[in-house]
Amino acid sequence: MKKEGKRMVWPAYQKNIADDHYYYSRSCIRQNFYPGTEHTFLRILGQLNKDICDDPRHTTCTGIGYHTDVVPFETAMTVIARHFALMTGLGYENMITSCITSFGLYSEVLETWKEFPESEEKTREYLRKATGREFNIPKDLSHASDIIYKFRKEISALGTHRLTDIHTGRKLRAVEHIGCHYSKMFPSRGVGGAEFPCVLSGLIEEFGGEVVDYPERRLCCGFGFRQYFIKANRGFSVACSKKKFESMAPYEPELILTNCPGCFYFLDRWQYVISEMEGVLYGMRNQGIPVLTYEELAGLVLGYDPWDMGMQMHQIPVEPLLDKMGISYDPEAKYKGLKGLDLGVPLQPRQLAI
Amino acid sequence: MGALYDLLQEDYRFREGMKACINCGTCTAICPAASFYNYEPRSIMACVQQRDDKCIAELLRGEEIWYCAECMSCKTRCPRGNAPGLVITALRSLSQRTGMFTCSEKGRQQLAIKRMIGETILSHGYCVYAEHVDTVKFPEQGPVWDWIRAHLPEVMERLGANFQKEGAGNLRKIDDNTLKELSAIFKTTGALDLFDTIEKASAEKAKEMGVEFTGHGTTDGYFTKVFTENNQTHTRE
Numbered sequence: 001m002k003k004e005g006k007r008m009v010w011p012a013y014q015k016n017i018a019d020d021h022y023y024y025s026r027s028c029i030r031q032n033f034y035p036g037t038e039h040t041f042l043r044i045l046g047q048l049n050k051d052i053c054d055d056p057r058h059t060t061c062t063g064i065g066y067h068t069d070v071v072p073f074e075t076a077m078t079v080i081a082r083h084f085a086l087m088t089g090l091g092y093e094n095m096i097t098s099c100i101t102s103f104g105l106y107s108e109v110l111e112t113w114k115e116f117p118e119s120e121e122k123t124r125e126y127l128r129k130a131t132g133r134e135f136n137i138p139k140d141l142s143h144a145s146d147i148i149y150k151f152r153k154e155i156s157a158l159g160t161h162r163l164t165d166i167h168t169g170r171k172l173r174a175v176e177h178i179g180c181h182y183s184k185m186f187p188s189r190g191v192g193g194a195e196f197p198c199v200l201s202g203l204i205e206e207f208g209g210e211v212v213d214y215p216e217r218r219l220c221c222g223f224g225f226r227q228y229f230i231k232a233n234r235g236f237s238v239a240c241s242k243k244k245f246e247s248m249a250p251y252e253p254e255l256i257l258t259n260c261p262g263c264f265y266f267l268d269r270w271q272y273v274i275s276e277m278e279g280v281l282y283g284m285r286n287q288g289i290p291v292l293t294y295e296e297l298a299g300l301v302l303g304y305d306p307w308d309m310g311m312q313m314h315q316i317p318v319e320p321l322l323d324k325m326g327i328s329y330d331p332e333a334k335y336k337g338l339k340g341l342d343l344g345v346p347l348q349p350r351q352l353a354i
Numbered sequence: 355m356g357a358l359y360d361l362l363q364e365d366y367r368f369r370e371g372m373k374a375c376i377n378c379g380t381c382t383a384i385c386p387a388a389s390f391y392n393y394e395p396r397s398i399m400a401c402v403q404q405r406d407d408k409c410i411a412e413l414l415r416g417e418e419i420w421y422c423a424e425c426m427s428c429k430t431r432c433p434r435g436n437a438p439g440l441v442i443t444a445l446r447s448l449s450q451r452t453g454m455f456t457c458s459e460k461g462r463q464q465l466a467i468k469r470m471i472g473e474t475i476l477s478h479g480y481c482v483y484a485e486h487v488d489t490v491k492f493p494e495q496g497p498v499w500d501w502i503r504a505h506l507p508e509v510m511e512r513l514g515a516n517f518q519k520e521g522a523g524n525l526r527k528i529d530d531n532t533l534k535e536l537s538a539i540f541k542t543t544g545a546l547d548l549f550d551t552i553e554k555a556s557a558e559k560a561k562e563m564g565v566e567f568t569g570h571g572t573t574d575g576y577f578t579k580v581f582t583e584n585n586q587t588h589t590r591e
């Protein structure tokens with residue numbers, strides 16, 4: 001396609017992202033397994049002088065229950081309608097979800113209401129009956145990474161670090177994993193759609209890194225909901241992630257950037273499992289390929305302390321990346337509590353050097 | 355048109371996901387589950403499209419519908435705008451409503467999911483809860499998780515969480531009124547009925563199999579069986 005043609009087509013792949021006044025819907029996985037990432041997101045929005053409402057009354061969207069099939073669709077629609085009601089009551093119109101599963105489910109609910117208006121009416125009835133609440137449909141639905149993407153230039157301008165090797169100036173090689181439910185279901189709701197999703201690659205490029213393409217780039221991480229939660233099914237989950245690692249390994253990525261809290265967890269933990277089961281380690285120095293969330297990457301660019309962001313909760317150590325980016329950190333402080341409280345250290349895995 | 359097909363038609367997801375399948379196999383080609391399990395979304399679509407209740411009942415009783423990862427990669431690629439992954443969600447709901455899920459090893463796992471995830475939503479307001487996750491059930495969490503769990507309040511405090519406290523923030527205690535509203539929604543929309551159906555059908559199956567069934571928790575014989583058992587017939591060679 002000629003350049004002019006591309007320029008004409010590209011606007012069709014963009015989505016509207018509100019520029020201020022957000023209502024934040026948190027992620028169960030992030031809150032439980034790496035809470036520092038949500039803390040970091042709010043800190044970044046604070047630094048950008050944005051208004052974001054962190055309402056204690058919102059709950060799980062039920063997404064994991066819905067996709068493990070124990071929560072009926074009507075229930076999920078009504079729980080999400082309750083979140084809209086809370087948002088409406090506080091005068092907000094722009095919903096941000098911190099989780100791709102939530103983002104996919106909120107999108108599915110909104111699209112279902114459009115396609116089958118009677119389902120919206122029924123949901124309103126259910127919500128009224130169960131809670132007495134009423135709601136408006138949000139003007140804007142974004143995933144938290146959309147917001148970081150929208151303000152990537154501002155973050156870059158405020159930044160103290162780049163995604164480059166501080167010793168050589170070389171761009172660091174990064175692979176990205178968008179997460180299936182970001183735009184495979186409803187392409188128009190993701191930046192770049194299903195064909196050219198750039199919510200993460202746009203960050204990597206803006207922060208100075210090089211996006212590395214690889215054959216299994218769009219393959220699912222293998223979460224599969226029931227395929228992970230049930231111990232007997234986990235072979236599927238680890239096999240999918242392994243297929244991705246094998247496919248990306250020849251390109252020697254120095255970082256895996258993730259969009260979805262689940263994908264982050266699997267791409268981090270399955271590297272550890274494969275090292276224990278098969279003695280195979282991806283990445284350099286027997287330390288695996290560091291896996292980051294978009295909040296963590298933006299936080300590093302902004303000069304935040306990695307341990308303040310909770311990067312000690314990763315199983316794959318992030319130090320190889322920090323060293324290349326020239327980020328100073330205190331190794332002694334990694335596993336300390338507040339005010340230097342001694343909490344001991346995790347056991348050393350058999351293969352992985354942490 | 356059969357009674358089971360009519361029930362599927364009541365599900366919005368079925369109506370959205372099943373338009374007209376031309377049996378091209380694109381969904382199978384893109385499907386991560388099809389490259390691992392004895393599974394083909396194309397053949398599921400072909401069966402359902404025939405509107406043949408016998409064929410649908412076989413699906414509801416069988417293993418296949420439980421192999422899907424609900425990744426929805428098939429939705430993006432189907433040249434006819436179908437979504438086999440959505441059809442699967444409708445089939446799974448129907449398999450549970452009719453109790454047929456207990457006929458398959460993979461279907462029986464729904465009891466463990468109901469107790470681990472369904473009940474956690476109602477008791478805590480989260481789908482999962484750190485205190486319930488140990489490295490016996492979830493060994494892939496690794497040694498870092500053993501360390502985190504051993505110092506959960508301190509690690510959460512270090513990372514700015516509001517762990518088990520009132521007010522906003524990470525892993526806060528969800529207030530009682532909110533939990534009441536959540537329960538009321540689950541009751542009104544039929545989720546509690548579904549939970550009951552899963553327990554009752556599982557209890558019957560446990561009796562038939564002669565396996566201990568206490569009706570609650572994550573340690574009885576039936577829970578352990580469905581959580582860990584794999585007869586090794588599910589995957590491709």
Ligand code: SF4
Nearest residue numbers: 375376378379381432
């Ligand atoms: S891709 Fe669509 S049309 Fe082709 S077999 Fe699958 S569901 Fe049918």
Ligand code: SF4
Nearest residue numbers: 385422423426428439
């Ligand atoms: S949703 Fe299910 S059927 Fe569709 S591609 Fe994913 S695993 Fe395969």
